[in-house]
Amino acid sequence: MLPEISLTPQIAGRFRAVFGDTVALWHSRLTHAQRSWTWMQICQGSFKVVIGARSAIFAPLQNVGLIVIDEEQESSYQQDSSVPRYHARDVALMRGKLEKATVLLSSATPSLESYFNHLYKKLKYINLPKRFGIAKYPHTQVVDMLKDQDESGKFGLVISGLLLDKIEDRLKKNEQVLLLQNRRGYSPIIRCFDCGEIVMCSFCQVALTYHSRGRYLLCHVCGYTENQRREMCNSCRSGNLVYKGAGTQRIESLLKETFPVASITRLDSDSLRSGQQITKILKSFSEGKTQILIGTQMIAKGLDFPNITLVGIVNADLGLHLPDFRAGERIFQLIYQAAGRSGRGNKTGEVIIQTYSPDNPVIKCAARLDLTKYYNIALSERQELKYPPFSWLAKVECSGPVLESAMHLAERVKKSLSKKYKGLYILGPAPCYLEKIRNQFRFQIVFKSIKTLDPNGRKLHSYINKNFYDFPKKYQMGKNQLNIHMDPLSLI
Structure with a gap:
């Protein structure tokens, strides 16, 4: 498994040079027809090796002997935006256990959790003390x-x-x-020089980014787009807008001005239209x-x-x-x-x-x-602040279209929680760092369960299940939502 689709062409090429046509690719840039055909071929045993992003862990390979998670520390292995929520690394470890397969977590910069597990002998550690061949560190x-x-x-x-x-x-x-x-785009901040107002997304608490290709403004959280460059401040009607900061498009523009003869290419999600574009x-x-x-x-x-x-x-x-x-x-x-x-x-x-x-x-x-x-x-x-890998973490996020309603839901949830067990710390409720996303106001309650008193996380899971079983009826949600995140990678 690979964390970025951009890595698949190079890695797949090397594997096919050795294993020929028995190597399959699996990632989101494939068309629906390509995914259907690949899935059927894997089921029929035509492919012995599958290379892909996080969902490749569910490939219907028979008799799995080795699972490799390359760059295992990457957050892209966690699916957090839709159900089912899972971390592909954890799924791989469990699938390896069930199928009696070897699981290799590979990285030059392992996650702090994996590094911690190596220190406590939960993972076998294999170290490459120097670079491959004659290459030296830069x-x-x-x-x-x-x-x-x-x-x-x-x-x-x-x-x-x-x-x-x-x-x-x-x-x-x-x-x-x-x-x-x-950072994508050309300018991540558009600010009025006269009144200081920053151009924000109408649906998120996020500044709009100016993209020079197409001359449009884009929210990198919800995708809201304004199809033309702003010429006037909406607050004070001044035309003195300043485009500040630098994204990849601005870097590209600056270098093409400085080195006009050089061949310069930009590779980010804005420049990619398909898997073939990455390969090209x-x-x-x-x-x-x-x-x-x-x-x-x-x-x-x-x-x-x-x-x-x-x-x-x-x-x-x-x-x-x-x-x-x-x-x-x-x-x-x-x-x-x-x-x-x-x-x-x-x-x-x-x-x-x-x-x-x-x-x-x-x-x-x-x-x-x-x-x-x-x-x-x-x-x-982390040890001083009781964060992973020294604790198990859970986050309950309350959201809704009305700020006061979402906040009151979070407060009701906190008040209704049963008595804490020894080793459980509860933070919040508090506004999320990005308080408003996609027209939803967000508040979070964070649970930290100390591993020395809850070694396998069962106490935390039991506490969450006990307090949030059948929560739609318990809390009278209305238009609000409540999402539970176990082992969240971010508290943003």
Whole structure:
């Protein structure tokens, strides 16, 4: 199993070179007809190997002997938006147990839970102490963007002078460059310079992002679209709107202006229309026809191109300061994984990390590629705050179209809860970080059950079942909804 659809063409090509036509692909970019045909062929035993995204774990393979979860730490393995809610890694571990198959959790940056389970001997640990073949780890440099702007006198820089110089050097040497900016679109913020109003989605508590291709505004949460560029502030009627920030489209535009002769391609969900489009872009890069590849997190992991000698992380701080206990872990893994794309052949690689927080332990440890030090820091913080892997987690989310009604539902739920058992901590109710999504106001109650007193999570499951059995009748929901998330990956 793979976390990103963008990884399937390259991995599938390597497997087919060995196993021939017995390899099947399974992911959401397949048409309905392709999925139906593939499913039938698997049932008939025509395929012995299945490669795909999270739903591939349910493939009807017979006599399964090995299940590999590549980049097992990725949140994309969890289906959280629709029923059934599941984590493909956990399903894989259970399927492996039922079918007596070996389950391999593979990653250069394992999840903190898997790392913790290795420390406590729950998982067998296999370590690769050095890179494959003659490849060496890349050299890394951190660029303090605030200091760089002060010294250069150029404020609002998106790409530092150092990174531009490094890109120019690689182009002269006919080597390839990978640039990571984990934000789609052109400008993520549109702000009125006169009154300070930010253009927001009508249905979410989220700023609209401007996309230059098509000149439209898009909400990246619910998909709400305005089909033309804003020219006037809705609040004060001023025409002085400022388009701030940088997404992948703006990075692409800046580089095409700076290096007009270079072949530059962008790979993100906006540039992809089908699985064939992914294959086309990656094939062009593999053959050297593309010199600079710009993209979001989908290019940060799993891809293996030996001619990449420079990786630039345009803004390493994106997501770092979110109020979520896994925020630091995610950013560390993203930087570490992106850095791993550089210098995978016989040429020395280099990584440039641009940041406004150079002293943050996440940035410092990622720049040094020091996984052990950061994971020990993170485990210490998690233990102190009683978060996983030291506890079991559950989240009850109350939502509705009217703020007061959703809030009152959350308060009624909290008051009706039975007495806590020893080792159970209950937080909230409180508004979610993104309080309004798809015209629904959201409040959450978080349950933490300490593992030393609830080693297998049965106490927490029993408590949730007892308190929320037949909840639609118990709480008189009206237009409100109540969703229960066991082991949530995020509290956003």
